[in-house]
Amino acid sequence: MAKGSTIRNEFHPFNDAYTGRAMTRLTAPEQVNHHPYFYYKMITNDNRYLIYASEREGTRQLYRMDLNDGSALQLTEGPDIHDFSCSLTSDDNYLIYCRDQRIMQLDMTTLKEEVLYTSPAGWKSNANPGLSSDDKYLVLVEINEKDIVPSKGDWSNFEPQWAAKPHCRIVYLDIEQRTSHIAHEELNCWLGHPQIRPHDPSTLLFCHEGPGHLIDARLWLVQKDGTRLRCAKEQTHDELITHEYWLANGSRFAYVYRHKDDLYHESIRFMDSNTLEEEIWMNCSKYCHFISNAAHTQIVGDGQLPEQHFIYLVDVALRQEQRLCSHGTSWKSYGNTQDAHPHPTFSPDGSFIIFTSDWEGVPCLYKVDL
Numbered sequence: 001m002a003k004g005s006t007i008r009n010e011f012h013p014f015n016d017a018y019t020g021r022a023m024t025r026l027t028a029p030e031q032v033n034h035h036p037y038f039y040y041k042m043i044t045n046d047n048r049y050l051i052y053a054s055e056r057e058g059t060r061q062l063y064r065m066d067l068n069d070g071s072a073l074q075l076t077e078g079p080d081i082h083d084f085s086c087s088l089t090s091d092d093n094y095l096i097y098c099r100d101q102r103i104m105q106l107d108m109t110t111l112k113e114e115v116l117y118t119s120p121a122g123w124k125s126n127a128n129p130g131l132s133s134d135d136k137y138l139v140l141v142e143i144n145e146k147d148i149v150p151s152k153g154d155w156s157n158f159e160p161q162w163a164a165k166p167h168c169r170i171v172y173l174d175i176e177q178r179t180s181h182i183a184h185e186e187l188n189c190w191l192g193h194p195q196i197r198p199h200d201p202s203t204l205l206f207c208h209e210g211p212g213h214l215i216d217a218r219l220w221l222v223q224k225d226g227t228r229l230r231c232a233k234e235q236t237h238d239e240l241i242t243h244e245y246w247l248a249n250g251s252r253f254a255y256v257y258r259h260k261d262d263l264y265h266e267s268i269r270f271m272d273s274n275t276l277e278e279e280i281w282m283n284c285s286k287y288c289h290f291i292s293n294a295a296h297t298q299i300v301g302d303g304q305l306p307e308q309h310f311i312y313l314v315d316v317a318l319r320q321e322q323r324l325c326s327h328g329t330s331w332k333s334y335g336n337t338q339d340a341h342p343h344p345t346f347s348p349d350g351s352f353i354i355f356t357s358d359w360e361g362v363p364c365l366y367k368v369d370l
Contacts, residue, residue: 001056003077004111007063009070016325018310023325023368026065026354029361031055032334035354037128038289038343039195039245040087043354047347050354051075051095052365053083055335062086062097064108067367075106082127084338089135096138098127103138103173117173117180124148126192133198133250137224138173139183141191141206154333162210166190170206172224184222184229198250203273205232205244205253212240219244219255221273232276240266243287248294252279256287256301264305268314282319285312288331289343292316293350298370300353302327302342311344311355311368325368328359339363 001007012025027033032055036042042051050065054072060083065072075095086097088108095106101119106112119125119142126141147166149157165188172183183204184191192209202225207218218241219232235241244255253273257280258266266286270279284290285308287301299314310323327342334340340363344355353368 001061001074001077003061003074005074007054007056007072007074009065009072011070018326019323021325021368023366025360026050026067026070026365026367027052027054029358029364032060032339032363033365034083034339034356034363035343035345035365036086037084037338038243038291038345040085041090041131042086042088042345043347044088044092045348047349047351049092050365051086051088053081062095075108075111083336085127085129087129087131089131090133091135094135096129096131098125098129101125103129103140105175116175116178117171119171122146123169128193130193130195130204132196132201134201136175137196137201138175139194139196139204139206140171140173141168141194142171143168143190151337153335153337155337159211159214162190162214164190170194170204170222172204183224183226193244195244195246195253197253197273198246198248200250205246205273207244212242213237213260218242219271230276232271232273233278243289245291247292247296249296254290254292254299256284256290258286264308268299282314282321284314284321285310287312288341291345293346294348295350298346298350300324300344300346302344302355304331311342311353313353313370324353326359327355327357327366329357329363330359332358334358334363 035052062075063072080100082098103117105114123142129140144167149161151157168191169185170183173180190209194206197203208215222229238260240258246253252270256266268281285303288304290301301312303310313324314321329340340358342355
């Protein structure tokens with residue numbers, strides 16, 4: 001199929017078997033469909049359109065689905081599309097996405113594309129760019145090609161890639177000026193998840209990537225000019241910290257913490273990036289991913305234990321967690337390690353949640369109204 005063509009998704013309404021919650025399956029279980037990584041902006045400000053990836057005719061392309069009628073416009077064509085790494089700009093005018101070693105900007109009206117940045121020879125992009133809240137800047141991680149452990153599309157290279165102690169760097173891109181510089185570089189450490197603090201494009205959050213029981217510490221901060229490198233939270237090899245994200249107002253960032261001896265629970269925590277003061281906020285089920293709505297009145301998380309196969313909704317004011325619905329996913333790979341991960345995310349107004357699951361056969365998109 002060609003860029004600019006339209007497909008039709010047939011919506012399937014049903015009620016969750018565990019909670020009775022009304023839900024809608026947005027895509028058919030006939031080919032792999034999923035939305036972008038959970039902290040990217042993928043739903044337009046009017047809550048009408050959803051950016052997602054669909055595998056058809058042997059390739060994965062990006063689409064824009066109308067959540068009113070299921071029609072979907074194909075946005076990309078050709079090889080090497082990174083199907084989890086795309087984000088709408090704050091005004092919905094552009095989609096920033098990754099193709100091979102390039103960061104692309106796609107005009108959502110004309111579908112015209114422009115290259116914003118190309119990783120230089122000898123370096124490979126991790127395809128996980130972080131966009132600033134004003135759409136002016138972008139950060140990405142690059143890894144030296146000689147240090148890359150080839151991926152088989154599953155988790156088998158995760159520990160070997162950490163053990164390779166790769167040479168990594170964080171590139172800071174000025175989108176308007178088309179200039180870039182190295183904000184941070186480490187010769188023997190795998191870096192990931194670079195994120196720019198909302199309303200403060202000088203502060204970057206990133207992680208030391210790898211197995212939680214092997215890394216030195218996950219959470220790190222640095223300024224865009226490379227100064228004030230600091231470990232946000234020290235940890236032991238008995239502790240796991242994961243899936244950090246900034247609150248929309250930039251006041252703090254959130255993460256989940258667990259100890260290896262606690263089999264069924266973890267805690268949601270917040271940290272002030274200026275003072276590094278940590279708030280141990282509440283215990284919760286074991287989430288693989290979690291995120292707040294824009295107003296930070298609710299938090300959604302995906303339980304990852306077999307007995308915690310639910311999308312959980314947390315009331316921030318009451319500090320109470322409830323089961324919203326079952327995601328029932330297998331977590332398995334369909335060519336990408338993240339394919340069947342739920343990655344729940346809120347609409348801009350917080351009125352519904354989108355997540356992915358393969359409980360009906362292959363990864364499909366689901367919508368839950370709140």
